[in-house]
Amino acid sequence: MSLISCKEISKIYKMGEVKIKALNNISLEISKSQFISFIGPSGSGKTTMLNLFGVLDKPTSGILKVIDTDISKLNYVERAKFRGEHLGFIFQNFNLIPVLTVFENVEYPLIMVKSIPPKERKEKVLSLLDEVGMLDQKDKLINQISGGQKQRAAIARALTTDPKIVLADEPTANLDHKSAFKVMSLMRKLSHEIGTTFIFSTHDPKIVQEVDIIYTIEDGVLVNREKRSKK
Template identity: 55%
Template sequence: MSLITAKHLEKTYPGDIPVKAIRGIDFTIEPASFVSFVGPSGSGKSTLLNMLGCLDPPTGGHLTVSGQDVSALRGRAAAEFRGRHIGFIFQDFNLIPVLSVFENIEYPLQMVQTWPQDERRQRVETMLAAVGMADQGHKYPHQISGGQKQRVAVARALVTRAELILADEPTANLDRVTALHIISLMKAMRDEFGTTFIFSTHDPKIVSSAETIFTIEDGRLAVGDIDGGSHA
């Protein structure tokens, strides 16, 4: 079964002149895919990513994630769904500054889901080791580098064993070497945990490493995938 199925997906922003950001697109994404949405600024990639992340509901069509129609999810229900199934990686890392590296990774297990303390610790330690930060757990975000922050963000997104990770320009604020490390880390995580990674990016490094590429132009899918997904 596909992890994501979009049918005639539309997003129109109301206003004096309504803006059609997504114009009825169809695609599917299989589990454990490494997918990149590419396209020029204003093409609708971020809008699409927001809809996939249940942050912004579609105004038309149907969107199924992890077997659930998420088109109608709003507010608390959408938040709960995100908490169970989706992880996020942000361009600016978005770590919580008052929490240590360990606590940042622990946050979704404690404040979004409710895991017992021992299991939380075990899982966070596993993720810290997986992203090569085993000895950095006690540090605070201001004490680590940008690449390390993004490693922590990857660990935080994966710690709940989310089926889907959405990453918006995850390497935009990293140097080339660090960006390549992060990409390979995410691929390794995909291989280890079977998580689907979807990127919205301009970064050719990510685009070239993606196994499926959807090109969006003016709210429509323009070019077919390379592998692992399909669109009509």
């Protein structure tokens, strides 16, 4: 069963009178529990692709179904509800809330997006923090932890709502190589352990060694699909 189904989708941005074709006629299917990477140079359309999969944007043409839902038919609030229900996000700049502790940041989606009883919420957050190796940092504020730790906290936050898909736009761009590999290994491990599909974008080919499928995008066109054998 496909989690994401794209049929000839294109995305055109208007910059004044100029039209920029960010994605051109892309068709693909993404299944459950996969660890997928979109690679390509800056401006190739990776982020646009992830924005569409993340229901943050709508295609200009074509049909995009995310978890059997045609996202073009959703309004602003419905899209927000959909994202909260089914998707998780990891950002390049982490975007953790600085006034909250690590624990509270991970807990945030469970409070603001889903209503879960406090006891169950606490157990869930602690278990996730344990998974990402951040349990001992749980009471620290965001400015008291390192970049790699921030991204691990962000991964835990993305997973708290049990999303079917986690989208990560350049999740290692602000990390050193060692931390980047650690984060990638963690995401892959979680993807296979809990059955969540991870889709991330990167322009760094070195860190995509562990992915299941690599999509290469250039100038808004899908130029290659490379399936890797699972280790």
